[in-house]
Amino acid sequence: MTTAISKARVSKELIFREAAILFQRKGYQATSMRELATQVGLEVSSLYSHIRSKQEILERICFDNAEQFIKGLEQIELGICNPASQMQDILGLHIDRASIDPSSITVFNDEWRQLDEPALTRFIQLRKNYESRLLFILESGIEQGVFKRLDPQILLLTILSIMRGVHHWVKSTKSDKAEEIKKVISAIMLDGLLFGK
Amino acid sequence: MTTAISKARVSKELIFREAAILFQRKGYQATSMRELATQVGLEVSSLYSHIRSKQEILERICFDNAEQFIKGLEQIELGICNPASQMQDILGLHIDRASIDPSSITVFNDEWRQLDEPALTRFIQLRKNYESRLLFILESGIEQGVFKRLDPQILLLTILSIMRGVHHWVKSTKSDKAEEIKKVISAIMLDGLLFGK
DNA sequence: TATATTTACGAACACTTGTTCGTAAACTGA
DNA sequence: TCAGTTTACGAACAAGTGTTCGTAAATATA
Numbered sequence: 001m002t003t004a005i006s007k008a009r010v011s012k013e014l015i016f017r018e019a020a021i022l023f024q025r026k027g028y029q030a031t032s033m034r035e036l037a038t039q040v041g042l043e044v045s046s047l048y049s050h051i052r053s054k055q056e057i058l059e060r061i062c063f064d065n066a067e068q069f070i071k072g073l074e075q076i077e078l079g080i081c082n083p084a085s086q087m088q089d090i091l092g093l094h095i096d097r098a099s100i101d102p103s104s105i106t107v108f109n110d111e112w113r114q115l116d117e118p119a120l121t122r123f124i125q126l127r128k129n130y131e132s133r134l135l136f137i138l139e140s141g142i143e144q145g146v147f148k149r150l151d152p153q154i155l156l157l158t159i160l161s162i163m164r165g166v167h168h169w170v171k172s173t174k175s176d177k178a179e180e181i182k183k184v185i186s187a188i189m190l191d192g193l194l195f196g197k
Numbered sequence: 198m199t200t201a202i203s204k205a206r207v208s209k210e211l212i213f214r215e216a217a218i219l220f221q222r223k224g225y226q227a228t229s230m231r232e233l234a235t236q237v238g239l240e241v242s243s244l245y246s247h248i249r250s251k252q253e254i255l256e257r258i259c260f261d262n263a264e265q266f267i268k269g270l271e272q273i274e275l276g277i278c279n280p281a282s283q284m285q286d287i288l289g290l291h292i293d294r295a296s297i298d299p300s301s302i303t304v305f306n307d308e309w310r311q312l313d314e315p316a317l318t319r320f321i322q323l324r325k326n327y328e329s330r331l332l333f334i335l336e337s338g339i340e341q342g343v344f345k346r347l348d349p350q351i352l353l354l355t356i357l358s359i360m361r362g363v364h365h366w367v368k369s370t371k372s373d374k375a376e377e378i379k380k381v382i383s384a385i386m387l388d389g390l391l392f393g394k
Numbered sequence: 395t396a397t398a399t400t401t402a403c404g405a406a407c408a409c410t411t412g413t414t415c416g417t418a419a420a421c422t423g424a
Numbered sequence: 425t426c427a428g429t430t431t432a433c434g435a436a437c438a439a440g441t442g443t444t445c446g447t448a449a450a451t452a453t454a
Contacts, residue, residue, distance in 0.1 A: 250413080
């Protein structure tokens, strides 16, 4: 009867993807569902045919990424028990993930505080667990004499800081040179940094 | 006539201090003026006897810190023109400021995106200027053969990442060991990092 | 084809947001 | 003491928030 213009239907995935981009640009709180709707090409209320709530989007982004990192770490832990190469692999893991999906990672890094309870506590728990496993590798490396004898806690935080920053310069460096970045950071972190030649 | 219970009057400074703490904990957008009011011990409307707007608070926090860093950098630039010691001083500058006022620095680092125009553009401009001056020091160091010949852009971003993370572990490390942190990070950044002995 | 399920919509709701206004109290300086 | 200024308050406002609901169209299933 009416002209049958087939409206391009929208997938759940698209919503999460666009949400990640908006959350990255403006932050979770500053992004409205109406904004997300127009970005996706829907009316606000239509979003709720796909998702339960705004929080659900944030939770999915955060915990999906958490899962990826945990799985990656498990692989590394099961590999050769060599702290130096393990650390290098962990660097690679973070840089790769930041390259693959920068906006999602940014939300994971910066917006997890906006999680409601009980998700927030659960997330922090995962994070703590992940970090303590990194700490273990660092301590092992120190004990084995392969890492310098520095405060492992501070070492850990330094490394995490660098990794939390990777997504920033995935964008600011022109080409898609994840490999280049990996090389430079490894050079800085492992081989020694600036000084000398 | 009535019982003269003197209401403890509130200073502008207190408002900015408490705001920084709240903005740090929950983010700028997630912090309401009503929340800030009760934290300060006032009713909402009373806040506006002291400040013009919520944005003004954020602007002041961001630009005050920017000014501090710029002034600090100027001092360093005017000092001995030795890239290695200059970098060390810059590390010290960031660590000191993060130790002195962690919440303010956190807002400066993480919440500046919530600035409205035209403050946002102005802030980004300041930041760009600051970073390009750091880049210059790095490039000088490379040219003089005192830094390794690595992509200075990536070097810069790595260093900035570390500094953006400092405020996190000022809290998580027990004692107030800014000096200890300075030593470890310098060791990592300048002398060489993990490997070897 | 007819039926059931998924997706899209407009309107509305209850609530929170930052901010303003008029006014009264508290303080300051003479 | 009195005038003038600063500070605090309650009430209210307009705008924006996430979300719900009933319904209709589109798609899938049979």
